[in-house]
Amino acid sequence: MAVLLESMLERLHKLENFFTFITNGTSLNSSQFASNKNLPPVSSVLQAKDIILGVKEDCVLTEEDMKLYPNCVGKMNWMKTMWKSDKCYASYGVDGSDCSFIMYLSEVEGFCPKKAWSGSKRIKLRDHDPINLAEIKTNLSDLMRLLVDPNERQGYAWIRMRISRMWDNWSVAAMNLNKNMAMANRPKKKILVHLGLLSKQSGWKFAENQFKGGPLGELVQWSDLISTLYLLGHDLQITSEVEQLVAILSNLPAAKSPCQSRKELPVDIIYTDIVGLTQFKKRVKGGYGKFICLFRILDSFGTEPAFNHRAFAKQNKILTSWGGQDLKPKQFFTMFPHSPDNSFMGFVVEQHLNSSMIKSLKRKKQAVVYGKNDYMWKGKRGYLDLIKEQFEIHGTVAGDNLKNVPSYVINHGILPGPELHKLLSQSQLFIGLGFPYEGPAPLEAIANGAVYINPQFIPPQNSKNTPFFKGKPTQRELASQHPYAEIFIGEPHVYTIPINKTQIVKSTLQTIIDNSRFKPYLPYEYTEEGMLQRMNAYIEHQNFCQFDSKISKWPPLEAMTNILGRAGMSCRDVCAINDLICESNHFRELNIKESLENNGIQCAGTNKSSNIYYPSYNINTEQCILQADELLFSCVGSHSLLRRLCPCRSYIKGQIALCIGCER
Known part of the structure; x- marks a missing residue:
């Protein structure tokens, strides 16, 4: 019965192909159709008559498959013990055989290559919905x-x-x-x-x-x-x-x-x-x-x-x-x-006043302090007294019973956005106190033409010396209250200084008074258009459900440069000193011995390990070490004995999330 059904299905397949040719405007004469030479071939699959004769399905995972689908073997091992844990697996045709595991893991979950098996069964998945196109909406x-x-x-x-x-x-x-x-x-x-x-x-x-x-x-x-x-x-x-x-x-x-x-x-x-x-x-x-x-x-x-x-x-x-x-x-x-x-991802720095409005407002010799809660002002009296010698100081502090805010501060309380921006556009300085970390306010002040004094941290603050960072899933070390303003904006809009050094504070204030023109500045990536451009690129190109490494990468390879760093440097720093950005999406293709050797390394041996430093070269043992766990590919790890091989990409000035040519 199975053989008969397969014969009927093969005939139907030929008829479907014939009508496909007819509807596409291709004419076939009877001899052509009979010989079937011009029709697409029926896929070579294991059929019922083969199974009756004892032929077994052939499922082979090659070494190349293992490289391209590194999670396939692990998923296969899991399926061998867990496929009976839910009836849904059997509904997809899983029956305990290796071929059924590969069938499921390739066609349903995408962890294995489809070419690794040649079974006759094909999983019936839901037809894809017709592709609807997105259009700009402004309602x-x-x-x-x-x-x-x-x-x-x-x-x-x-x-x-x-x-x-x-x-x-x-x-x-x-x-x-x-x-x-x-x-x-x-x-x-x-x-x-x-x-x-x-x-x-x-x-x-x-x-x-x-x-x-x-x-x-x-x-x-x-x-x-x-x-x-x-x-x-x-x-x-x-x-x-x-x-x-x-x-x-x-x-x-x-x-x-x-x-x-x-x-x-x-x-x-x-x-x-x-x-x-x-x-x-x-x-x-x-x-x-x-x-x-x-x-x-x-x-x-x-x-x-x-x-x-x-x-x-x-x-x-x-x-x-x-x-x-x-x-x-x-x-x-x-x-x-x-x-x-x-x-x-970022956000948008709100602008209540346009550039012409800001220029028309008379800028006074006054400063606004960045600190809306009383506790943020604690221990900052000496620093503020120095500023008071040159500037009238304003605050936007919540509450009435203020113990740490000096009496000479003109406090406006919590201001609505337009009023706050007007105050900033009339001021020359925006004064950081050291906390809160990395908020939007300094960018708003800079966009309104005020110069931001950014407190420097010596030593840098991290989870080991600052309670705020304990429990945060990062080993970042903040060298200042606002690292973005320090690194990506800088002078004359941002001055990063140790606020407990009297002479440095005084000389910085004098430099600002003498040299600053108080022009508004806002990086493109923090504008509405910049965020729309960046998120549109992410939505179109980021796909965390792809397991096939042959699928085109984003950012594209054309934007990439592979650099072997010095011992003790993280890939973030290796790329940065070359005016590039570390791109962790491209670690996988570097994670082979040949990549290290192509960068001038002679490997005395090669092994794999699971840590955040690999792939890399050990200058002591002369061993090449590859990454054993893809979730640990990292731009930030560094080790004194390791030279890291780093994937670095270009970036657009003012839109560092995107490489040159990756706007769309």
Whole structure:
């Protein structure tokens, strides 16, 4: 019966091909059709008559397959012991044989190459939806309808206000980008945005404190992300409460299944934060794995590979409640370009006054202090007294009972955005106190023409000497209150100095008075158009669900330069001194002995190890060491005995997330 059915199917196949040729305008005479010479061949597969004769399916993983699909063998071993753990595997044809494992892992999950098996069965996956194209949208009222709090907690109130206030600028930027770049033929993505920090369960009370002087940096970033995604024309679903999340997931029967096929999930990308990620894990449990590659995590300070890799972090006693997520490091999106291992999302520096308005305002010899809470001023009296000798000092401090704010400070309290920007545009200085770290305010001040005094930290502050950084999943060392302003802007807009050195403070103030013209400056990457351009490139090109290393990489190879660094240097620093950016996406192709030898190294031997320093060359043993665990590819690790081989890329000045030629 099976042989007969296969014969009938083969005849149907020929008929389908014949009618395909007819409908395509190709004429065939009867002799051509009978001989079947001009028809596409039937694929060579193992058929029923072969099985009756004892022929076995041939499934072979070559050494080349192992290189291109490094996770295939590990997944095969897992399937051998776990394929009976859920009936979903059998529904895809898994029957305990190696070929069925390869069949499933190649066609459903993409961990293995399809050419490694030649079975006759083909998994019937859901047909792809027709590709809908994204178009620029500027209708604010439609976006506001997506930002309705179901529990009337007014959780979105501050976000709605910021979006509405900036909408005209956003709309103009979107239309300019559409005019200046080829924005057509972009696939429309289905995107879920879940703001875990606003949920009642988070315990952070962001919603309750958003108008009471609470931290707003995260809300700034969420506001601008939502604006960006909507303007770029993607389908959005926005949630902030666990109940909303549960309602969505309960409608997805496959969400809780351990089978990792994502064909039935009605979402392409999920933006959330660490709180939201934890809520996902609790709700989907066994099915969490299929969501992993869809996540983009908003992460203010960044998460380095050593902290992200749970087993490695636990073994090295650096596991924190924020780390151990086992995501690809590029899935973490930061406010500033902290580490090239993560993706730089950024935000938009709001501008209430245009350049001509700023120039028309008379700038006074006054300074505004960066510190909206009284405790931030503690221990800074001597520093402020020096500034008071030359400038009238203003503050925007919340509350009435202020113990640390000097009496000579003119305090305006918490100001609305337009009033704050007017005050900044009339001032010559914006005074950093050392905390908070890396906020939006210094960029706002610089954009209004004020010079920012950026406190330098000697020694640099990190998790070992500063309580604030304890538990953060990073070993970053902050050399100043605002490293981005120090490194990427600098003088004459930013002066980074040790504020406890009297003579340095005095001479810096005099330099500013003598030389500064107080011109507004804002890097393109912090404008509306810059963020739209950057996020559009991410959405189009970042795909964390691809397992085939032969699929085209982004950034492209043309933007890459491989550099062998000096011993003791991290790849971040190796690339930086060559005016390039370390690009961790390209470590994999460097992770072979030949790559090291092509850079002038003679390997006395080669081995693999799992740590953040590889691939590299040990100057002591003359051994070449390759990376054994891809999640530990890192731009930031350094070791005194190791010369690291680093993938470095070009970047656009003022848009460092993108390489030259990667704007679209």
